[in-house]
Every structure is written in C-alpha cells, then in structure tokens.
Amino acid sequence: MTVNGRTEGRRRRVPRQEREQQIIDVAVTVFAKRGYHAASVDEIAELAGISKPMVYLYLDSKEGLFLACLRREADRLVAAFQGAAQAGGGAPELRLHAGLSAFFAFVAEHRDSWVVLHRQASELSEAIASAVADARRAVMAQVAGLVWDGIAESAGGARLDDEDADFVAHALVGAADSLTDWMSGHPGQSPEGVTLRLMNMVWVGMGRVLEGEVWVPAERSDPT
Amino acid sequence: MTVNGRTEGRRRRVPRQEREQQIIDVAVTVFAKRGYHAASVDEIAELAGISKPMVYLYLDSKEGLFLACLRREADRLVAAFQGAAQAGGGAPELRLHAGLSAFFAFVAEHRDSWVVLHRQASELSEAIASAVADARRAVMAQVAGLVWDGIAESAGGARLDDEDADFVAHALVGAADSLTDWMSGHPGQSPEGVTLRLMNMVWVGMGRVLEGEVWVPAERSDPT
Amino acid sequence: MTVNGRTEGRRRRVPRQEREQQIIDVAVTVFAKRGYHAASVDEIAELAGISKPMVYLYLDSKEGLFLACLRREADRLVAAFQGAAQAGGGAPELRLHAGLSAFFAFVAEHRDSWVVLHRQASELSEAIASAVADARRAVMAQVAGLVWDGIAESAGGARLDDEDADFVAHALVGAADSLTDWMSGHPGQSPEGVTLRLMNMVWVGMGRVLEGEVWVPAERSDPT
Amino acid sequence: MTVNGRTEGRRRRVPRQEREQQIIDVAVTVFAKRGYHAASVDEIAELAGISKPMVYLYLDSKEGLFLACLRREADRLVAAFQGAAQAGGGAPELRLHAGLSAFFAFVAEHRDSWVVLHRQASELSEAIASAVADARRAVMAQVAGLVWDGIAESAGGARLDDEDADFVAHALVGAADSLTDWMSGHPGQSPEGVTLRLMNMVWVGMGRVLEGEVWVPAERSDPT
DNA sequence: AATGAATGAGAGTTCATTCAT
DNA sequence: AATGAATGAACTCTCATTCAT
16 A cells, blocks of 8 residues: 555556566566467556556557567577676587577576567567567577587588588577477476587587588488 | 359359368468468458358368368378388488488478468467477477487487487477578578488487487586 | 158158248247347258258248248237137136136247247347237237126126226236246146136236226325 | 537546446447347447447446346336335335336336346346346345235235245236336326226235135136 | 358457547 | 556457359
8 A cells, every 4th residue: 555665566656667677577478478469468567567558658569568578588598698608618519518508598497588589470570570580590690609619610620611500500599499398398307408418419410510421311312 | 354254263162172171271371471360360261262251161260270270281291201201211310311301391392381380389279279289299209200210220229218219309300490491591402401411410419329429518517 | 861752751852831831840949049139040940951041942031030930920829819718608707717728828838939929029120020019919909809808798887998908908918928937937837727826816806996996005195 | 519628528538437337328228229139339339429449348248238237227126116115104005006106117217227127038148148037036026025025914814825926926027017018008107007007906806815715717627 | 942152241359559637 | 657548440250141053
C-alpha cells in the first residue's frame, strides 16, 4: 500500500532506465516462451507490473520492444563469449575451447536469450528479420574469428580461408544450438562436458583437413 | 482467363485427394515463409485458388492443416533419407555419407519442407509442438541409427553407446541445419560438396574418440 | 450393399413423398433439440441419411423445412385434440377434460413436436414468426372453443364472452405448457393425473366466476 | 452529432461500471428481440454506441454477456416480487395476489427481461442452459413459497405438500407467462386486472382442492 | 433421384495501438 | 510518470446455399 517508498518492490515512479530494463527482462521471457507473434504486449505489460501505454511510451511498438530485446541479448552473448575467449589464454585450441565453453554456458544459463536470438522462425517483419540476421552474423563472426585465428596458427598451413572458417563456424554454432536441445534431455550433462565432447568431435577433423588428409567416398559412383 | 472451360488447368471440380495435396503444397510454402502464427488461412486458400471453407472442409482447422503438412514432409524426408542410406552400400562411413548427402540434397531442394519441420519456434500449441517434436525425433533417430551402425562396425570398439550416438546425431543435424543457411550465402556450393566438407570435419573425430584419443584442455584451471 | 431393395432400410431411390417425411421427422428432432438457429442443415441431412442438396430440392430452404415441420406438427396436435374432445362425449366439462387430457398426452409423447411448435423463441424471421403465431393461435382457438361451448352450456349464464374464453384458454395452455416442464421433474406422474389436477384447480374457478362470486382483494388499497 | 464535446450525452470515457450497465441494457433488448443465437455482438456493440472489443473486455464473451443479463434481470424480478409480496400484508391470499400482481406488472413493464429469462429455447450451451434453469427455478420457488405459506395458513388443512405447491406454482407461472401474450393483444387490460382474473380463476380451485371437493370425470371410461 | 465440390457472407474473438486524463 | 478507456483491423471458423455431374 505504500506508494512512494521502496516497500512495494517494483512499482510507481521508477526512473525510465530501470523501467525499460524491467520491461525488456519480462519481454525476453515471454518472447522466448511464446514466440514473437504469439507473445502479446498485454501479457508483457501485466507481468512487468505496468500498463500497456508505458510499454509503448518507452519502446515505441512491439517491434521496437523485440528489437531492444534482441540487441541487449546479442550484446550479452558476445560479451560473454569474448571475455571467455580472451581469458582462454595462449594456445588457439584452448581459446576455441574456452569460447565454445562460454557459449554453452551462456545458452544453458540464459536459454531465453538464446531462443530469442536464434529460434525466431521466419515469421518476422523485414526489419526484425534483418536484425535477427545481424545478430546471428555477429555471433558467427566471433566463432569464425576464433576458428580462423586458432587454426591459422595451429597448423603451419594457411589453406584455411575465409570461406572455410565461416563454414566451420556455421557447423559449430549449428551443432551447439542443436546440442542445446540434447542437453534438455540429459540434465546431468554440464556445459563443460558437452563442450569437451564437441571439441573432440571436431577439433581433430579441422586440423586433419588442413593437413590435407581429405576423406573421399571411395569406390562408389554418384548416388544420383 | 476462361472461367468455366477446361482451359484454366487447375480449378473447379477437382477430386478431394488432389485438392488436399494442392492445399498442403501451398500451405507448406506459406508456413515456411511466414511461420505458423503469421500465416493466414486466407492467404493459403487464395494461393491454392480456392475458398477458405474448402480448407476447413478438408483439413478441419489451421492446426489440422499444419499437422498434415508436418506429416507429409516428415515422411518425405525420412523416405529420401532411408532410400539414400540403403543405396549407399557397404562401408558404414559410406552409408553415413550417403545419408548426410541425401539430407543436404533434400534440404537444399525442399527448403520449405525443412523449415516447416525444423524452424517452427516455440509458439505452437501443445498438440502441434509435440507433433513437431516427434518429427524431429524421427529425423534424429535416422541419423543416430546411421552413426551407431556405422561406427559400431567401423572400429572394433563398442564404446559408443546410445547416448553417444544421440549426441553425435544432434551435432550433425544441427550443423547440417546451420550449414543450410551458409549454403544460401554461397550459391556455388553443391549439397555434395557441403556433405563432403562436413564428413571430413566430423568423421575422423568420431573415430578418434572411439580410439581413445581424447583431447583435453591442457594446463588450465576451470574458467569459472 | 443392396441398392434397390428394401434391405438397406432407408436409402437410394426412395420416392419423394417418403423422403420428405423422413427429412421432416429428423428435422423436428433436431430443431427441438437445438433450436432453429443452432440447428444446422448439415446435421439434419446427415441424420436423414441423405445429402444436403436433397433437402434443398424438396424443402427449398431451411426456412421452408422449418415451416413444413411446423405445419405437420400443428396438424397432428390439432387432430389429436379434436379427436379426443369429440370422443369426450356429452357434458361440457367432460369435453374440456378430454381435450386437456389429449393435450397433455400429446405433449408428453411428442415432446419434440411441442417444442418446435411452442418453444421457439423470438429469434425467427418474419415469415416463420407469423407461421408460429398462426399455429399457436390455432391451438388456442381449439381450447377457447372448448371452454366457450362448455361453460356457456354449463351455467345458465352467458356472461362469458369471447374475450373471457380467450383469456381462460391462454391461461390453460400456458399452465399446461409449464406443467410439461414439471412433468419432466416428476416422471411418475401420468398425463391423466396432471390433467385431473389442473382441472380441479381451474374448473371450479371458471364456473364460480360465471356465477358472479368474484373475489376481490379486501381492505387494501392499490399497491401502485 | 457533436463528436468530442460533452453534448453527445453518452459517449467516450465512461467509467467501467456505467459502461457495463449500458452494455447489459442494450444486450437485454437485443437478446429478447432476436434470441441468443440470432443476436449478434456487433449489433449490441453498435446500439450501445461502442466498439466490439469493449464488450469483450468487460463481459468476456457472448456467453458471459448473456449470463450477465440473465443474472441482473433475475435479480430484478425476484426483488420486485419479494418486495410486493411482503408489502401485501396479512392474509395469505392477499400476499399471493400481491405477488402475482407484481409479477404481471414486472413482466408487462420489462417484457425484454422476462423474455430473456423465460423464453430462451433449448438452443443454449450447457453453461447457459443451466443458468437459465437456475433462474427459472428461483422464480418458481418464490411463487411456490407464496402458495405454500398462503394455503397452509388459509385452510386448516396441511394436505398441501411440497409437490402440490410446486405443481400450482408451475401452473401459475405458465398461465401468467401465456397471459403475457394475451395482454399484447388486449392493450386495454391492466396488469392489475389480469391478476384479478387469474386469481379468481385459480384461488377458489386451490382452496376447494384442499377441502376435499375433488372433481373426477364421471361416467366415462379411459379415452384410450 | 442423388451427390461431391464449392463458396459468399458473416459470426465470435483477439491484438497492437492510441487517446484523454 | 502513469493509466483506464477505447478502437480498427484482422483472424479463425461456420453456415446456408448452389453448381456440375
């Protein structure tokens, strides 16, 4: 019943900055749970403990709200990723491992963020779709950078070009995303463990490719 | 432009079987382009060249329509996959390669089918969500089966258990899905080529894991 | 599977007359259960074992179908009523009793008919509404006639005029209709018994009015 | 015709309480005129001078709207009835007379309310049907109570049991309802007058039954 | 005599968005 | 800073009705 104090928890006369974050917090949850279209501004406002007009005052539109979510969560992910990768230290494979590890940890801990970033289907407006694409590209670039650096140093070879790194990054991120689902079915698995398994599965292959040991399907004609 | 004649080709008085397939054809396209919620039955009906009530007469509801799409495309994918894998012949790695190859070919050729199957966000009703989950599980099981068979034979070892196979299957499908996006940015790449690259990246790693050559991040403490 | 014979029960190649009655039979049931608007021609056609176009071919429209039901059931009721009243024989009160008795028996046995005749709310089109009103008026006229005849003879008095008879008829039919509901809550009660009770409640009052013994609320002013 | 000013009387920015009543007012009219199914929320909204979403915001659904109407009108009727019956004072027949009088007055004055309460056909959903049944039962209970009290006191006899009272109540309410129609054809008749006539018709009969003067159809066998 | 295929029109319902306070 | 009141537009779904065979 107190109106001005801090007793109420979160209500009345909160400065804009703070309110905005509250709204985005809730919105990420709801967008993740329902998807962009099925999410309703009504629900978000109610869960945020404010009225709808506030949402529009601060975030302009449903689209604006979603974009704000997207940006914030993308930033968070990139930050987590970079921090870990840099802290990973010397050897390139260690850096890649640290990066992937951070990635899994982030996704495991902030499922909603990841869902908002990556699992929004093609149902979005032009503006949003391109923002999502941007966010994805940013993540890819991080991973690709890691791969590139790492491998370029690791083997003497420089046969790995931009395209290759991008290819590997896509494969890694896709695998990681999918393993996110696998993790929900295996609650015992730590992000650390999953990272390790994935590293084992791909790292050698990446290196081996560079060394020229290319596998080719033997003794069989084109399946077409 | 003729209205009552036979000139129009696809119009009036089409038997149910055929119409149903027409509707599903269109629906897959639209669901893929817009996502479940953003897709409107109106648009589907119009593109199918019929009126809305026909859609409801034959498919019962938007949900029923989506489920029909889901089932048909899942069947198609599994069929394509199985056919190729069996045709792949003797060596396990060849079979896996053939399966993956079929997978990429399918996804590349029937993008819409794949999007409907795999890219529907969490915005779905209970019934649909579980149908989607079923479809995904079916695909996973195919891949996991291939991996399992293959590797079990390949190395003498039987250290690969159910969980491992499932892990690998998730990683592979995720990577493949993501590489699907990569392919749209690199139109020159054939599904064949992508398959080969992925195989190279992964196959050796899978084998190596079995042989006990496990990579572990050296000389570094827990990043936490 | 026999097509032309009588084996199938009711199907294929039934002459128009018969089909029409089948349809009306079903329609009365459905209209009674659902009400005019909530009843769907689809359901009626299906229950009648034929296709919708037949319904339209024979009865023209939903409205036409309902009118046909209305007419047939009204005729049936009037017939049952008249027959009984005439068979009731000499004394006027016996004739009234016999008429009411027939009425209750009919309503108890053909609930659907009565519901269609009397319980269709005001939700009907002009045409139908007036047909329903006609049917109701016909029933009222029967009862009013009975009352009139009866009482006119019974007492020497002729103080009962048209209006009075109509008043009594309305009261009687209304009471009877309502007692129909009461009967569903008391399954043990026979139509005969209900008739007797109602007669007892009303007959004397009717006579007494004629004899001038008019009751007037004593010693109290108008509540207005 | 002014749009934004205060001239319009009933428009923009009305507090919820008031709007709700306005909506229910209109809804009662429309439901009475058209019946539940034929009534359209569109029409109700338009007549209420608001947009459809307001109706749904305040009353949840068409069903909810109808239930609200039902409850309010039932309350009104019961209130009118009780008030009058209590004010009727001492003698039981006076109380019954007063009650019936109030009933007729209410029905004559609030035809729509009564139609909504009593004339909705069987076309309703489970929830509504039972609400209607409840409302009807409440009215019946009122009348039955009056009858019971009254007669129990009036004659020394206690031969009237629950069932009898209920029987009489049904007959009375049914008669009254039907006389409602009769009244529309005889505009000169006041509710007072109708009540008096009905009382004369039934009161004596009720008493006589108690005194044992039971009428039985003489000298005739079962009409069957 | 009979029907599968097809639709125009309209119902209830919801949502993102704004206005007035 | 904040909100109760209000709506245009769109969506899913149903129904009486007809056409072509």
